[in-house]
Amino acid sequence: xxxxxxxxxxxxxxxxxxxxxxxxxxxxxxxxxxxxxxxxxxxxxxxxxxxxxxxxxxxxxxxxxxxxxxxxxxxxxxxxxxxxxxxxxxxxxxxxxxxxxxxxxxxxxxxxxxxxxxxxxxxxxxxxxxxxxxxxxxxxxxxxxxxxxxxxxxxxxxxxxxxxxxxxxxxxxxxxxxxxxxxxxxxxxxxxxxxxxxxxxxxxxxxxxxxxxxxxxxxxxxxxxxxxxxxxxxxxxxxxxxxxxxxxxxxxxxxxxxxxxxxxxxxxxxxxxxxxxxxxxxxxxxxxxxxxxxxxxxxxxxxxxxxxxxxxxxxxxxxxxxxxxxxxxxxxxxxxxxxxxxxxxxxxx
Amino acid sequence: xxxxxxxxxxxxxxxxxxxxxxxxxxxxxxxxxxxxxxxxxxxxxxxxxxxxxxxxxxxxxxxxxxxxxxxxxxxxxxxxxxxxxxxxxxxxxxxxxxxxxxxxxxxxxxxxxxxxxxxxxxxxxxxxxxxxxxxxxxxxxxxxxxxxxxxxxxxxxxxxxxxxxxxxxxxxxxxxxxxxxxxxxxxxxxxxxxxxxxxxxxxxxxxxxxxxxxxxxxxxxxxxxxxxxxxxxxxxxxxxxxxxxxxxxxxxxxxxxxxxxxxxxxxxxxxxxxxxxxxxxxxxxxxxxxxxxxxxxxxxxxxxxxxxxxxxxxxxxxxxxxxxxxxxxxxxxxxxxxxxxxxxxxxxx
DNA sequence: CTGAAAGCGCTAACAA
DNA sequence: TTGTTAGCGCTTTCAG
Numbered sequence: 234x235x236x237x238x239x240x241x242x243x244x245x246x247x248x249x250x251x252x253x254x255x256x257x258x259x260x261x262x263x264x265x266x267x268x269x270x271x272x273x274x275x276x277x278x279x280x281x282x283x284x285x286x287x288x289x290x291x292x293x294x295x296x297x298x299x300x301x302x303x304x305x306x307x308x309x310x311x312x313x314x315x316x317x318x319x320x321x322x323x324x325x326x327x328x329x330x331x332x333x334x335x336x337x338x339x340x341x342x343x344x345x346x347x348x349x350x351x352x353x354x355x356x357x358x359x360x361x362x363x364x365x366x367x368x369x370x371x372x373x374x375x376x377x378x379x380x381x382x383x384x385x386x387x388x389x390x391x392x393x394x395x396x397x398x399x400x401x402x403x404x405x406x407x408x409x410x411x412x413x414x415x416x417x418x419x420x421x422x423x424x425x426x427x428x429x430x431x432x433x434x435x436x437x438x439x440x441x442x443x444x445x446x447x448x449x450x451x452x453x454x455x456x457x458x459x460x461x462x463x464x465x466x467x468x469x470x471x472x473x474x475x476x477x478x479x480x481x482x483x484x485x486x487x488x489x490x491x492x493x494x495x496x497x498x499x500x501x502x503x504x505x506x507x508x509x510x511x512x513x514x515x516x517x518x519x520x521x522x523x524x525x526x527x528x529x530x531x532x533x534x535x536x537x538x539x540x541x542x543x544x545x546x547x548x549x550x551x552x553x554x555x556x557x558x559x560x561x562x563x564x565x566x567x568x569x570x571x572x573x574x575x576x577x578x579x580x581x582x
Numbered sequence: 583x584x585x586x587x588x589x590x591x592x593x594x595x596x597x598x599x600x601x602x603x604x605x606x607x608x609x610x611x612x613x614x615x616x617x618x619x620x621x622x623x624x625x626x627x628x629x630x631x632x633x634x635x636x637x638x639x640x641x642x643x644x645x646x647x648x649x650x651x652x653x654x655x656x657x658x659x660x661x662x663x664x665x666x667x668x669x670x671x672x673x674x675x676x677x678x679x680x681x682x683x684x685x686x687x688x689x690x691x692x693x694x695x696x697x698x699x700x701x702x703x704x705x706x707x708x709x710x711x712x713x714x715x716x717x718x719x720x721x722x723x724x725x726x727x728x729x730x731x732x733x734x735x736x737x738x739x740x741x742x743x744x745x746x747x748x749x750x751x752x753x754x755x756x757x758x759x760x761x762x763x764x765x766x767x768x769x770x771x772x773x774x775x776x777x778x779x780x781x782x783x784x785x786x787x788x789x790x791x792x793x794x795x796x797x798x799x800x801x802x803x804x805x806x807x808x809x810x811x812x813x814x815x816x817x818x819x820x821x822x823x824x825x826x827x828x829x830x831x832x833x834x835x836x837x838x839x840x841x842x843x844x845x846x847x848x849x850x851x852x853x854x855x856x857x858x859x860x861x862x863x864x865x866x867x868x869x870x871x872x873x874x875x876x877x878x879x880x881x882x883x884x885x886x887x888x889x890x891x892x893x894x895x896x897x898x899x900x901x902x903x904x905x906x907x908x909x910x911x912x913x914x915x916x917x918x919x920x921x922x923x924x925x926x927x928x929x930x931x
Numbered sequence: 932c933t934g935a936a937a938g939c940g941c942t943a944a945c946a947a
Numbered sequence: 948t949t950g951t952t953a954g955c956g957c958t959t960t961c962a963g
Contacts, residue, residue, distance in 0.1 A: 239702075239725070241940055252950045257942060267948060282723045287700040288646075289940035291637040292955050307666050313656035320683045329697055332681040334669045348678055351636040353588075374631045376588065504883045511885070531880045534853045536860070590956055601934045606958060614932060638956035641939050 240283045249277050260285065291353065300557060301349035301357040302332045303342065305383075309501060310529045311546065312360075315382075318550025319358060326558055328355070337362050339444060343371075350375040356557045358382060364445035369404045378560035380553050381407045384447040385568070406560065407568040408552045410544050412448045415573035416455030419524060419542045420496065422575050424459065426582060428494040428522050430469045431460055432485060434506065435498035439474040452498050452526065477505035482513070489515050494522030494581070500529040503539045507580070523580035537579035545571050589632045598626050609634065640702065649906060650698035650706040651681045652691065654732075658850060659878045660895065661709075664731075667899025668707060675907055677704070686711050688793060692720075699724040705906045707731060713794035718753045727909035729902050730756040733796040734917070755909065756917040757901045759893050761797045764922035765804030768873060768891045769845065771924050773808065775931055777843040777871050779818045780809060781834060783855065784847035788823040801847050801875065826854035831862070838864055843871030843930070849878040852888045856929070872929035886928035894920050 246256045251270065258266040259274035277283075291297045302319050304312045320330045331354065333345040339362055349357055360383035361368075369386060372379060381403070388402040420431070433456055437449050453472070460470050475481050486493065489510070497503035503525030510517060517523050517537055525532075528543035548571055556566040595605045600619065607615040608623035626632075640646050651668050653661045669679045680703065684691040688711055698706055709732035710717075718735060721728060730752070737751040769780070782805055786798050802821065809819050824830050835842065838859070846852035852874030859866060866872050866886055874881075877892035897920055905915040 239940095242942095243940075253941080254943085254951075255949055258949085261942090263943095265948060270948080284696070284724070285700050286641070286702060286940050287697070288637040288640040288702060289955090290942075292635070292641055292957090293940080293942040295955075297637075307656060307662035310659070310662075313659075313662045316681075317656050317683065321685075329682070332665075333678070334666065336670075347633070348636070351634050353635060353637060375633070508883055531883070534857055534880070535883050536885060588956095591958095592956075602957080603935075603959080604933055607933085610958090616932060619932080635956050638939090639958075641941090642956080642958040644939075 239286070240281045241286070242283070245274065245278055245281060245283050248281060249274050295353070297353055297355050298327060299329050299331055299352070299354045300554075301345075301352075301354045301359075302330050303345050303349070303357060303359045303361075304332065304334060305337045305360060305362075306334050309499070309527075310531055311527050311544075314530070314546040315550050318547050319554055322551045322554040326554065328554075328558075335362070337444070339363050346372070346375065350377055356380070356561045358553045358557055360384065361386070362444040362446075364447070372405070378557060379405045380557045380560065380566070381405045382409050382549065382553055384445045385409070386445065386447070403568045406556055406566045408549060408556055409448070409570065410549075410573040411570045412451035413455040413458070415542050415544075416452040416496075416526070417459045418455075418573070419526075419575040420456045420459035421462070422577075423494050423496070423522065423524055423540075423581060424463045424465070426522070428492055429465060430471075430490065430493040431456070431465075432471045432473060432493060432495045433498070434473045434477070434495060434502050436474055436476045436502065437498070438472075449498055456496060477502050477509065479509060482506065482509050486521065489521035491520060491582070494524060496524045498526055500525035500527045500532060500539065500541055503541070504529075504532075504535065507535070507537075507539060517580045518582040522582060528576055532578070540578035540581045541576050543574045543576050545573075588635070589630045590635070591632070594623065594627055594630060594632050597630060598623050644702065646702055646704050647676060648678045648680055648701070648703045649903075650694075650701075650703045650708075651679050652694050652698070652706060652708045652710075653681065653683060654686045654709060654711075655683050658848070658876075659880060660876050660893075663879070663895040664899050664902075667896050668903055671900045671903040675903065677903075677907075684711070686793070688712050695721070695724065699726055705729070705910045707902045707906055709733065710735070711793040711795075713796070721754070727906060728754045729906045729909065729915070730754045731758050731898065731902055733794045734758070735794065735796070752917045755905055755915045757898060757905055758797070758919065759898075759922040760919045761800035762804040762807070764891050764893075765801040765875070766808045767804075767922070768875075768924040769805045769808035770811070771926075772843050772845070772871065772873055772889075772930060773812045773814070775871070777841055778814060779820075779839065779842040780805070780814075781820045781822060781842060781844045782847070783822045783826070783844060783851050785823055785825045785851065786847070787821075798847055805845060826851050826858065828858060831855065831858050835870065838870035840869060840931070843873060845873045847875055849874035849876045849881060849888065849890055852890070853878075853881075853884065856884070856886075856888060866929045867931040871931060877925055881927070889927035889930045890925050892923045892925050894922075 242253050242256045246253045255266060256274055259271040300323055307313045316332055323330045335342040335345055342362060356378040358380050364386050385407045386404040388404045433453060435449055435453060437446060473485055495506060503523055507523060523539055525539045525541040528541045532539055532541060552569055559566045591605045592602055595602045604615060605623055608620040649672055656662045665681055672679045682694040684694055691711060705727035707729050713735050734756045735753040737753050782802060784798055784802060786795060822834055844855060852872055856872060872888055874888045874890040877890045881888055881890060901918055908915045
């Protein structure tokens with residue numbers, strides 16, 4: 234990729250004996266050009282291997298036809314599905330997607346956002362781990378349309394996260410499910426099956442204070458709320474914030490009891506725990522109930538199939554793109570909450 | 583994102599009472615600037631919310647610090663792992679990754695490549711479905727360093743794919759495993775366990791002729807080769823090129839026989855088939871042997887755990903980045919073949 | 932150590 | 948229908 238510079242629109246113009254303006258008209262289907270001339274130019278462009286320089290184009294127009302998609306990682310199939318869906322959806326609208334991974338690190342996330350802002354992308358779909366006034370201000374200053382997913386950022390004027398339900402205004406348009414309601418409803422179904430003790434596994438909550446854990450917090454709150462509605466003693470609700478491991482299994486559920494249900498804030502944890510229990514010779518749901526969250530598509534290969542809560546990923550991806558385009562168009566879309574659904578699976582009695 | 587234009591380096595210069603050149607020196611750690619001046623400028627930049635316009639920068643320098651990663655999709659965890667790994671690895675080298683998904687569609691793929699070329703990315707890691715002289719020429723004309731993964735493109739001068747082993751020159755540096763050898767070795771291990779009939783499932787092969795199926799073809803060839811080495815009749819080797827389905831299961835393995843092994847060219851198919859057989863009440867490996875390929879990380883949640891062939895994804899991602907950087911640096915890296923390994927799992931007797 | 936000026940390649944408004 | 952021209956924002960000589 235050394236020698237021989239790239240062919241520019243000027244080279245092309247010269248070669249065709251026309252002006253750059255005419256070349257531009259030919260290349261961009263702009264009106265006011267003789268079909269014959271256009272044909273000649275396009276042909277020559279092909280011959281010379283002309284490639285539009287998008288940086289220059291973007292610089293000149295201020296537009297990009299590019300949107301940024303910022304996610305944690307792709308370990309979780311959840312995000313992979315999202316990426317697929319958003320890419321497809323955006324493409325249909327004539328946009329490209331630049332996917333960036335943050336690994337849940339605020340520093341990395343900011344880096345990604347700066348990069349996207351620097352590239353003057355037309356908009357960003359963001360799954361953030363940040364929150365707070367400073368972050369919101371900075372994001373606003375970037376003057377880039379943003380749609381949030383995963384974690385909301387309630388508008389500061391509304392005050393803190395209110396565990397007792399009150400979906401208020403958002404600092405940025407959000408699309409996702411109502412995590413509180415989703416977990417609440419799922420737990421109600423679980424408890425209706427007779428479970429009386431609940432272990433709630435949510436490793437990420439240990440990062441509390443350090444980042445935006447809105448969705449996780451809401452799920453926990455939803456579970457607690459449902460638990461108390463069933464009149465069960467708070468002491469029977471146990472919260473664990475460690476990653477799945479043998480030790481954790483031992484320490485916290487010494488002998489699985491049939492009236493205990495293990496609730497995991499993510500299917501990934503549920504799968505790990507299921508794996509551990511099975512290896513240890515326990516049988517689900519005989520010895521223990523299990524509920525995950527996300528309805529990862531890989532669950533269908535697992536036996537017994539974990540109970541979980543479905544998030545309509547495809548609709549979510551489509552909606553995110555639609556909302557972002559709206560926002561790019563100058564309107565401010567309302568936050569959108571999609572329907573969730575509990576899926577019983579085979580790990581509940 | 584309407585009103586209020588973005589702050590430019592000129593605005594910044596004016597505000598600081600210096601020239602654009604000086605601002606540039608401050609912003610890019612270039613020598614020849616008084617520390618005091620630099621400090622003042624950086625401070626002011628912060629205050630004014632200055633953001634470097636990367637399009638302009640890229641236009642002026644011709645560089646980008648951006649590499650493209652072109653993959654099929656993220657349905658397959660295989661690619662998700664790859665994306666994670668490449669992103670991490672590239673970031674460490676100071677590069678950003680633009681991930682683009684092709685859905686295995688040659689048209690889409692070309693679209694992605696054109697887009698990346700237009701953006702003048704510094705290099706591309708590509709998993710292609712294309713091949714042939716025209717494609718190679720076009721890719722070369724883009725004058726962008728390329729590293730291939732997944733499917734090789736043997737140099738045309740070498741001639742057609744030779745099923746009988748001869749890893750020759752590549753049109754572009756390639757990194758991956760030796761698919762022929764990997765499958766060959768795995769099948770040898772399988773046959774050594776006493777299987778005498780083999781069903782090879784590779785849906786993608788039906789696209790033959792339409793695209794680059796190098797890896798798939800090699801795997802098939804490797805299997806055939808091993809099969810014949812064991813002196814088994816060619817008639818006992820059955821190739822299926824349909825997607826997993828009930829019908830396929832019925833049609834092709836009416837009653838599983840204990841001396842039959844089902845070999846899938848991808849773990850995804852293996853999982854689907856396992857699922858179907860299990861649902862139908864068959865037990866593996868009692869009724870049938872099963873071998874997948876890729877060693878997807880989700881296998882560990884599945885029981886019985888499918889036998890498979892491991893590809894060292896992380897090493898592969900790292901190597902791809904390393905090779906690409908080498909290529910960007912002007913050298914031409916050699917193709918690299920990483921070690922594979924058969925993993926017996928629990929679906930072989 | 933700093934300023935001035937000429938591009939990078941493309942677009943858009945205005946002339947012709 | 949086509950040409951001309953003035954930027955877009957940053958980098959990079961070359962003077963000062």
